[in-house]
Amino acid sequence: MEPFTFASSSELHLELAVKVWVYLQYNNRLEGYEKPLPYSTLLKRPDLRHRGSNLSPNSELYVTVQPFTDSKPLTVPSQTPYKHFKNGRIWNQWLKLPVCYSTLPANTQLAITVWDLSPVNPTGGDRGHHVPFGGTTISLFDDDFTLRTGRQKCKIWRHKAADGYSDTKTPWQEASKRGRRGQPEEPDIVDEKQSRRDAELERLVGLMKKHEMGEIQENRWLDQMVFRQVEKLERQQIKDTTKPQLAKRSTRETNGEQNGTSCAENDQDHVDGTFFLYIEFPRFDHPIVFTDHEYPPPPVSSVQIQPQTIAGVNFKPPPEVQLGPGIHADGGSDTDGGGPLISIYDPEIGYADNPAEAKHRRLIRGQRSxxxxxxxxxxxxxxxxxxxxxxxxxxxxxxxxxxxxxxxxxxxxxxxxxxxxxxxxxxxxxxxxxxxxxxxxxxxxEIDVDDALELLGPSIRNPGVRAFAVDRLRKADDDELLLYLLQLVQALKFEPKTSKEEDETDSSLASFLIVRSAANLKLGNFLYWYLMVELQLDEDVPSQSPANKKLFARVSYDFMKELENTPEGQVRRKTLLRQGELVTVLSKISKDVRNGKGDRVRKIEQLKKMLADPKNDLLVFDPPLALPLDPDIKATGVIADDCNVFKSTLLPLLINFKTEGGEKYPLLFKTGDDLRQDQLVVQIIALMDRLLLNENLDLKLTPYRILATSTLTGAVQFVPATTPVSNILQDPKYKASILGYLRAHNPATPGTPSILGVRKDAMDNYVKSVAGYCVVTYLLGVGDRHLDNLLIQEDGHFLHIDFGYILGRDPKPMAPLMKLSREMVEGMGGASNNPGESQFETFRQYCFTAYTTLRRSSSLILNLFSLMQDAGIPGLAIFGGDAAVRKVEERFKLDVGEEESVRFFAQMIDKEMGAWGPVLIDKLHGFTQNWRS
Known part of the structure; x- marks a missing residue:
């Protein structure tokens, strides 16, 4: 689209002005613009002989301009001064009206009347008066609600004063006429010469407008010649358009005389001619578009008026509306094209209670208890x-x-x-x-936990109800509570504000979390880091208001204070402080490595040197330190020689820790990336895995751990022995197939069950994990799925990584709803109809069972997303409000039955297998990665 610029009419604080420019000269009555009065009319009306326009073609006339809206005048009219004309009626006069553009409605019209002088009053009396020579009504804004500017040619309706009505009888442009029975009127016969003259006139008028706007360079002597030629063509055009009208009028006059009547007896004071008035509106640098004051949207009322009869009550019919003169019954006008009336919302319906509804509620709910x-x-x-x-x-x-x-x-x-x-x-x-x-x-x-979480959501503010929900959470064990801890921290924002004097210990969600987390190392560890992330959020995040930041600071302080009252509280408090120091040191090392010079090899050497530096105190932890990512792991130090820097944009660090049992615990530490979204997705996957396990369905999911320590730092559990699918398909050792990879690491041996040359347990791991991740990534709308973020472990476990795009968002076009490539299906034997050779049908059944199982727990998942909608996570905040929750709800297909939902999922599997778009995306992604490397 071409760039465009416009201004708002509400900002145009100037007086309304119009320039009455030229009243087009008609040569004289002898050239056919207006027939002279017949003697029969003059005998009957001798006063017409003394009218100024009948005495001279250049008689003195004056013009009045008045704005109208909805058939009502806005101000008093403005009038041109007296002027004596010699060669033509040319006023060249600007008229200003006492009203500003910024206050004018969109349907404003200008009623312009040309007045003639008459010394004799035809209605009686001695004083002379003025009579209308003609009038015209022009809208100030066009059909696109853009202010009219520049010169305008208005048709004058003879012997009529401009009315200014919404259905005006004096429009500035004559509407197209219709023939009999709705058929279009037969056009007048126009010769070829006249057509060429009209086209040339239209071209010259367009050039004149450009000249007036300064787009054509001024040349005075040549411009005068063009102006005279344009004036000549306009006069000739009026003469040509008048001829057929005069011919029809002569026919009517002849028929009238034959019937014993005359033209003068038809209430006509004059034989009409054709006249046009040229006016000019001010010009501006940019188009002026009508805009009104924007009021804030009122709250939606809960009152829903039903037109039909309710409970035997007959509503009164709507009152009759008496419209004013000139107003259409359907709300139309000359400026809105006959459109419907605009409905105005009454703010009192939303802000104030409806007395009738309140009384009805009291009668129904109060007296019948x-x-x-x-x-x-x-x-x-x-x-x-x-x-x-x-x-x-x-x-x-x-x-x-x-x-x-x-x-x-x-x-x-x-x-x-x-x-x-x-x-x-x-x-x-x-x-x-x-x-x-x-x-x-x-x-x-007793209600379920998912209903208790819904009662802690943003829509429930009653303290008693929230206290009842907290009482239900007290019955959950620590492992179950850990699954919802991330959302419960966000639910603190929705707690009702109470005074300090009130004792809300038993019913406060904050008090409950503090007491339970102080008594459990795992809960306390994650509560501490979830609060730290909220305290480090920038204030430009809409959800992180100063009040919320103060709230989380208060909860963090109360939690640390509560730790001092427990037997092991002092030790745990020191552990949390030491974790904070470890994260600070690793953040500094990660930034230094990323900003350092040299290739990846030099960065690895720099990392090893910094980890071994005694100043960082990372080689030995005394006493052993519980890692923030997994408090069950007690680390005794860092293995400085066994580390790595991954080849990625943010250069994440692979750091190996020594544990108390002498084992090695690897993790990835990243800076410059917000891991809160990945943390949320992995938490939901872990919850879905638990829900499936409760139904005795183990789909071998791998919900690895992720912990965001701030909005720009975090740790990720490193899953060993994993290979991207893209590398497997490029390795000739595996014959460029997933099945070859499974056979190489899990070959069939005599005496052990096998499928397709792969040990049965490894094939089961692969089929189940592919089915599980197909379902959960579809429900969460995980995007940006390519073969580099699909991994397979040697024992057959399949998993997804990198959840930067969720809820249907994807950076690539033609993104699939579910990632199921042909290579993944071939890894389980292909889509064969023989169940003895292929596991594809088993894969489908796992998908259907998992989908229907998770649909039954949809309320729990939706409530968790609802509690996170104000967390400021980019993937959720981009939708706004509860739109993110509705995105997830759409994928559960809750509006259909279980059978129909299974049929839908089966159709999606067949569609994604045969889709060519994901194949093209994978090819382009692989080509891009190879070109970068």
Whole structure:
């Protein structure tokens, strides 16, 4: 698109102005512009003989201009001064009106009337007066709501004053006429010579506009010749257009005389001619586009007016609206093309309670509390309630659903999944209603953890409800709590603010996390680092307000203080401080290596030297230090000689630690990269793995550990004995196939079961892990999938790395919904119909089982994403609001049944196997990587 620039009319603080330029000269009545008055008319109306326009073709006329909107005048009219004309009626006068452009509506029109002088009043009386010579009405903004500028040619409607109405009878451009029965009127016969003259006139008028705008260089003597020629052509064009009209008028006059009537008896004071008025609007450097003041969007009202009859109540019909003169019944006008009226939102509907609705709610929910206790739904209502309860956590309840949930609240206390829906149906601003809802919480059956997480979300602010959810979390063990700890830290932002005097220890989420984390080394380790990341977030992150930063600082302080009260608290507090020192030293070393000069070999030598430097105190840890990435690992020091620098843009460091058992623990340390998104994805994968294991489905997933220590540093667990699929397909040792790789590392031996020449356990690892990662990466919308971030271990475990793009985002076009290449399918024997040779059908069944299993736990996964929507993670923040949660929800296909969802997944597998787009992407990616290396 070409660049364009425009200005806003609301910023144009100038008075409205119009220049009455030239009233086009007509030579005289003898050339056919206007027939002279017949004697019969003059005998009947002798006063017409004394009108100025009938006495001289250059008689004195004056012009008035007045702005109108919605058929109503905006200001008083402005009038041209008296001027004596000699050769033609030329005013060349600017008229300013007492109104600014910035205050004008979009449908503003200018009513311009040319007035003639008449010394005799035809209606009686001694004083003379003025009569309308003609009028025209022009809109100030065009159809595109752009301010009209420059010269405009307006048709004058004889003997009519400009009305300024929305359906004006004096438009500045005559509308196209229609023939009989809607057929277009037959056009007038135009000869070829006239057509060429009209085309030439149109071309010259366009050049004149460019000349007026300064786009054509000025040449005075030549310009005067062009102006005279244009004036001559315009006069001739008017004469040509007048001839057929005069011919038709003569025919009508003849027919009138034959019928005993005359032209003068048809309420005509004059025989009309053809006249045009040239006006000029101010010009500006840029187009002026109409803009109004933008009001902030009001809150959406919960009131939903139904047009039909509800509960036997007949609503009154809408009142009749009496429209003013000149206003269309459909809201149309000469400026909006007859479009509908604009609906204006009433802010009071959103800001203030509807008294009728509030009274209805009090009657329904307040006075019938005793009757609702024993109320039970009938089968039809039970189906309605079950359908409402089965909705996902993002579903917006309707008024009917809220009312029915409240009506049967006592009956629903035995349904653990109904509590979240009931909480959303309560008006917590109504004290009596909130008291009744809180009284039901102790009677409710024990809810699941996923429902407790939903009650800790941003939409629930009632302290009693959140305290009930925290009580449910107290029953979870430490391992389960560790799965949701990242989201629970984010849920601290949604805690209601209480005064310091109130004792909220038992119901506070912060107090619960502090006490449980102080008693468990693992929980305390990760709580500490999650809080450190929040404290290091920049203030430009929308979610990291000063209040939130103060909140996390307070929780961190209370946590450290709580550690002092536990038997092992002092030791654990020192451990956390030592972890912080280790991360600081490794961050400095990583930055120095990345910024250092030399190739990769020199950087590796520099890394070894810095790790062995006694100043960094990394060779020996006394006492052994629990690593931040995995507190179960006690490291005794760093193996300085066994380290590496990976060939990547950020040059991550591979560092090996010695453990208490004499083993080696490798990890990757990265700086300059935000690992919070990878940390979230791996956490969700670990949760999905646990959900599948609970259903006795082990898909051999490898959720390696990731810990972000700040927004620019972090550690990643190094998975040993892994090879990228791209390297396997290029290695002739494996015959450029995944199956060859599996056979090389897991050959079939006599006496052991095997499949396709591969040990059965290795083939099972491969088939199950491919199925598991196909499902989880599809649900999370993981993008940028190429053969370099797909790894295979020697024992057949398949895994994905690098989760920089999620929720359907991908830097490459034609990205697949799920990464399943032909090479991956051939590794399990190909898509053969013989189940004895191929494991493809087994792979499909694993996919279907995993997908349906995770669909049943969709609420838990969606609630975890909902708690993370304000964490400032780039992959989530780019969508805004709860759009990220809805992206995940779309992939669960919750709006269809289980059979249809399995059918959808089967179709996706077949589609991705035969897609050529991912193959092309892999080829281009491999070519790019080889060219870079």
């Amino acid at each position: 005793a009757l609702d206790r024993d109320l039970k739904p009938n089968p039809k209502m039970r189906d309605f309630l079950n359908k409402t309860i089965a909705r996902g956590p993002t579903w917006e309840l309707s008024d009917k659903e809220k009312d029915e949930l409240w009506r049967f609240r006592h009956h629903l206390t035995r349904d653990k999944h109904a509590l979240t829906k009931l909480v959303k149906s309560v008006n917590w601003n109504e004290q009596s209603e909130s008291r009744q809802a809180l009284a039901l919480l102790p009677k409710w059956v």
